[in-house]
Amino acid sequence: MPHSPNSGLTRRQLLRAASLGIMAGPALAACRIGAGTSSTGGTGAIKIGFVSPRTGPAAGFGEPDGYVLDLARQAFASGLTLGGTKFDVQIIDKDSQSNPQRSAQVANDLINGDGVDLMLTTSTPETVNPVSDACEAAGVPCVSTVVPWEAWYFGRGAKPDQKQAFQYTFHFCFGVEQFHNAYQTLWSQVDTNKKVGVMWPNDSDGNAIRQALGPLLTKSGYTIVDPGAYTDGTNDFSSQIARFKAENCEIFNAFPIPSDFATFWRQAAQQGYRPKIAQIAKTGLFPSQVEALGPIGVNIAGGAYWTPTYPYTSSLTKVTSQQLGDGYQKSAGKQWNQQLGPSLALFDVAAAAFQAVTDPKDRKGLARAIGTLDVQTPVGRLQWGKGPNANVVAAPILGGQWIAAPAGSPYKVDFVLCDNSSDPNVPVAAKLHPYTA
Known part of the structure; x- marks a missing residue:
């Protein structure tokens, strides 16, 4: 994949993010992965938890986490102003180790120890479902992805006739x-x-x-x-x-x-x-x-x-899908990884959710806001309320x-x-060849 001269986050893109109320600055260098620092001087701190498999059998999903977290921390570096009040933004990330018990443990640590206001989680039911369950039980808003939505919804006990089985947990992903x-x-x-x-x-x-x-x-x-x-x-x-x-x-x-x-x-x-x-x-x-x-x-x-050829842009960072893939290859020295798209999309959703409320500490209000969001992300437009149920957006x-x-x-x-049946906006590049060819 050729490198774009505009790969990654430019100053112009960061400044454009101000339209979301997010003022980006040069504080990325001060942000350590896992440290959860972003900026100083605000009247309060919004805390976002992020749980994904960085090690264990599903570690491939967590491969680009560091790059995505850097982009998100950079975009949030100068905090958020909501209802006239300035809030710092802290992102605290945890490794689920691809283990359900570990996933539940770190989720509860983030909820009870760190006091996160919003949880984000991704990649396989072994990570996502225990984190979602912990958040639902504690009344903490949570957005998740990269689990077939049926495995997330019904795998957590929802019934086929339930149109909203959960009050605090929301999901976007492909389905059957x-x-x-x-x-x-x-x-x-x-x-x-x-x-x-x-x-x-x-x-x-x-x-x-x-x-x-x-x-x-x-x-x-x-x-x-x-x-x-x-x-x-x-x-x-x-x-x-x-x-x-x-x-x-x-x-x-x-x-x-x-x-x-x-x-x-x-x-x-x-x-x-x-x-x-x-x-x-x-x-x-x-x-x-x-x-x-x-x-x-x-x-x-x-x-x-997700691939870099998706014709969509992150509403938080203003990075296009092509720039996201190219920037990762240049920064990490590795081939693009499709987890880049949905992981960054989680932070697009987080930014939009906080922009939709005046009090980020109002968990019920934040959960209600997520259930009505319409967000542009690298994986496409996510609209809650138009999916198979109130908790889910079915993505391609x-x-x-x-x-x-x-x-x-x-x-x-x-x-x-070789197929774009679920999203005709994405270009097809080739025809499927037999495996034995």
């Missing part, structure tokens, strides 16, 4: 409908027998997908071959592979944790299972995960909830493929979008 749209569009680009071997685990993601996506695919003419839910951490997939080979499953679909897919995919290669389409979700999202597989990672199909997930990077690229693989 968006997966179904993407898969139908992608899979029709390759000639197959429409038999799909699935590896859907016994966890919040897997159970939600089995209950909702399976029937939709069946209705669309696909035959689902499901060997049954498996336990996260399984290290022998021989029986599943044998079933897929016996049934001649030319499409493979999985929602595994990264380590489980790596184990499965290496065993599949050893045992001669090579489907025409290998459609992976929850892992295979980031270049580091695909590169770790070596040659068998090339041509895997995946989903994208688009389909694409990991291909070998072109000659001269500093990277080993590249991700190209």
Whole structure:
């Protein structure tokens, strides 16, 4: 991805952020990740908690956190003026370690120890759901993302007929409908027998997908071959592979944790299972995960909830999606990571939520404001009140493929979008090629 001369946050962009009431300044150098400092001199402090997996099995999601947190702290550096009162803004970030118990613990620490006014959390049910539950129980507003919304909503006990199951917790993310749209569009680009071997685990993601996506695919003419839910951490997939080979499953679909897919995919290669389409979700999202597989990672199909080609801009920082990706590559020396978009979007939502109230310490008022927000973010426009329920905005997930990077690229693989069924504003770059090509 070429570098833009305007990558990252410019002074002009920061000054334009004043239209949100956010005056950015040069205080970024004084901000330490985790220190939660932003500016001095205000009459009070707004505290924002941020919980994500920086280590553990889901650490790929947390890879760009440092860069996003720097952008957010820089944008909030001079604080917020709400109802004529100046507030400093502190961002306190915690590592969930990809562990549900740890997620709940750090959430409660942020609530009870740090006294956060708003919680932000992202990436997999193992992190997001325990944090959301802790906030709902404590009456602390929380916004979350990057968990299929059904796994977040129903996985936390909501019933299908409930239009607002939660008062303090809100979410934006793709759901089963968006997966179904993407898969139908992608899979029709390759000639197959429409038999799909699935590896859907016994966890919040897997159970939600089995209950909702399976029937939709069946209705669309696909035959689902499901060997049954498996336990996260399984290290022998021989029986599943044998079933897929016996049934001649030319499409493979999985929602595994990264380590489980790596184990499965290496065993599949050893045992001669090579489907025409290998459609992976929850892992295979980031270049580091695909590169770790070596040659068998090339041509895997995946989903994208953000890429630098999204035609959207952060309302907080005024950084475009292209600038966000380019700035990260220049700053971190790593290939862009699709988690950049939704993580920055969380802070767009936070800024808009505080702008919608006069008292940021009024938790009920802040929660009510979130439920009516209309916010422009790198992942697109988020409008609460128009989603599948009052707590959720259903955001796009688009389909694409990991291909070998072109000659001269500093990277080993590249991700190209092959589907825009959930957001036609995002350009398609290529057609899906068979995995075995």
